[in-house]
Amino acid sequence: GSSVPVPCLSCALSPWQALELAEQFDPDELRRVVLALALQQRRCVPLLRALSYHLLQKPAELPLPVLTDLLFAYSKLSFQQPQVLHRLSLELQPHLGTLSPAQVSRCARSFASLRWLSRPLAEAIAQYSLDNAQKLSITQLCGILVSFARLNFQPSSSEEFFSMVHEQLQGQEQQLDTHLLTDVVWSLCVLQQARPPHLRQVLSPEFQARLRGDTSPRAQSSWLKLLHINATARLEAPGYQGPFLPPEVLGGDGDRDKDKEREKATPLQRGLQEALPGALGGPDLLRHNVSTVYGWDIDAEAVLDSDNKPLPVRDFTAPHLPCSEGTKPLPPGARRVAVLRWEFPQFSSRGRELLGRGSMARRHLRAAGFLLAEVPHYEFLELKLERQRVAYLKDKVAKALASDTAGDMATDTAT
Numbered sequence: 001g002s003s004v005p006v007p008c009l010s011c012a013l014s015p016w017q018a019l020e021l022a023e024q025f026d027p028d029e030l031r032r033v034v035l036a037l038a039l040q041q042r043r044c045v046p047l048l049r050a051l052s053y054h055l056l057q058k059p060a061e062l063p064l065p066v067l068t069d070l071l072f073a074y075s076k077l078s079f080q081q082p083q084v085l086h087r088l089s090l091e092l093q094p095h096l097g098t099l100s101p102a103q104v105s106r107c108a109r110s111f112a113s114l115r116w117l118s119r120p121l122a123e124a125i126a127q128y129s130l131d132n133a134q135k136l137s138i139t140q141l142c143g144i145l146v147s148f149a150r151l152n153f154q155p156s157s158s159e160e161f162f163s164m165v166h167e168q169l170q171g172q173e174q175q176l177d178t179h180l181l182t183d184v185v186w187s188l189c190v191l192q193q194a195r196p197p198h199l200r201q202v203l204s205p206e207f208q209a210r211l212r213g214d215t216s217p218r219a220q221s222s223w224l225k226l227l228h229i230n231a232t233a234r235l236e237a238p239g240y241q242g243p244f245l246p247p248e249v250l251g252g253d254g255d256r257d258k259d260k261e262r263e264k265a266t267p268l269q270r271g272l273q274e275a276l277p278g279a280l281g282g283p284d285l286l287r288h289n290v291s292t293v294y295g296w297d298i299d300a301e302a303v304l305d306s307d308n309k310p311l312p313v314r315d316f317t318a319p320h321l322p323c324s325e326g327t328k329p330l331p332p333g334a335r336r337v338a339v340l341r342w343e344f345p346q347f348s349s350r351g352r353e354l355l356g357r358g359s360m361a362r363r364h365l366r367a368a369g370f371l372l373a374e375v376p377h378y379e380f381l382e383l384k385l386e387r388q389r390v391a392y393l394k395d396k397v398a399k400a401l402a403s404d405t406a407g408d409m410a411t412d413t414a415t
């Protein structure tokens with residue numbers, strides 16, 4: 001097989017033609033075709049489906065270069081095919097020890113960008129990193145760390161793994177570029193492993209100076225991550241003394257809102273906004289589309305008194321807002337409830353586990369005093385009628401309130 005007509009393949013193929021064509025390929029030819037598509041950035045879905053289908057028909061184990069190149073190509077093309085990803089992770093695992101650190105880091109990043117978490121493989125990558133700590137470059141190790149954070153994966157050898165990471169990182173931070181260092185500290189925050197020196201490093205005025213003036217999308221994403229890191233510092237690092245991000249950087253927050261207005265609302269977002277008033281009350285009782293100082297957005301916010309009756313939300317202080325309209329403290333027994341939607345890409349592609357980002361949002365908002373009524377796409381969009389959606393939201397809020405009472409009772413009995 002050296003005469004694969006790769007450059008001639010085009011997306012003009014019908015699914016049938018693609019299937020027929022792909023049928024003749026051996027695994028190595030399949031590899032070369034997929035790789036060629038990736039290098040040319042041609043996301044030709046019928047062909048990728050046909051190639052995947054035939055790949056899955058090959059009974060023998062796939063050769064290692066086929067595994068690594070396919071994984072790389074699928075991630076470049078953002079093509080998620082669960083059976084193929086399952087097979088790739090399964091067959092890669094026994095070979096992991098023979099891969100170079102660069103290859104292992106690249107595999108980790110590819111799986112993470114496809115939102116694919118295979119726990120056994122991720123465990124093997126953690127073990128590989130421990131066994132090869134001296135051979136991994138700092139960027140390769142960071143690639144693995146960032147991948148784990150994206151997938152919200154905690155290795156079972158967590159203590160050993162992170163002490164190795166801290167040891168390797170120590171004193172090397174200056175080697176990393178601004179965005180990568182932001183990603184690394186953000187990842188440590190996701191995995192609850194950030195230490196005060198990391199927080200200090202990226203929350204310092206000198207570090208912000210490095211980002212200022214950069215208007216690239218990457219820089220915007222880094223600013224948002226810095227807000228999350230600042231939130232970690234204030235909500236999850238009790239001993240941390242500062243520095244913190246000055247409130248002025250939220251000036252960029254107006255841009256965040258403008259960007260969001262320009263984006264089209266998703267079906268989940270629209271459905272939720274329509275059903276919220278029926279579930280929680282009118283405009284006095286709800287604050288919609290809230291951008292918090294923690295860098296997380298809430299779909300709606302309400303304050304409920306001890307009888308679970310909504311109160312006028314704008315009357316009260318709101319430490320989660322850049323400037324709060326209200327001045328009254330919450331009455332005794334009142335609770336803040338945040339309605340939070342989880343879209344499809346916020347879950348791992350295998351199932352219903354939130355990725356690292358969402359799980360940090362959840363933690364931070366709880367630590368900031370919210371009870372969460374979480375609305376995953378797969379539950380809400382199933383409900384077609386407005387009244388079902390309203391009932392669903394009411395139930396979510398009631399459950400959030402009940403869980404809080406249960407929590408109180410647990411602490412009461414503990415003391």
Ligand SMILES: *[C@@H]1O[C@H](CO)[C@@H](O)[C@H](O)[C@H]1NC(C)=O
Pocket residue numbers: 227230231234244245246247248249250293294
């Ligand atoms: C960062 O946290 C500090 C300490 O809680 C807070 O005063 C500051 O306003 C926060 N910065 C931003 C941009 O929210």
Ligand SMILES: *[C@@H]1O[C@H](CO)[C@@H](O)[C@H](O)[C@H]1NC(C)=O
Pocket residue numbers: 260261265269270273288289
């Ligand atoms: C919240 O944002 C969504 C999406 O941008 C929009 O459709 C909706 O009208 C907003 N709700 C309010 C009350 O501003």
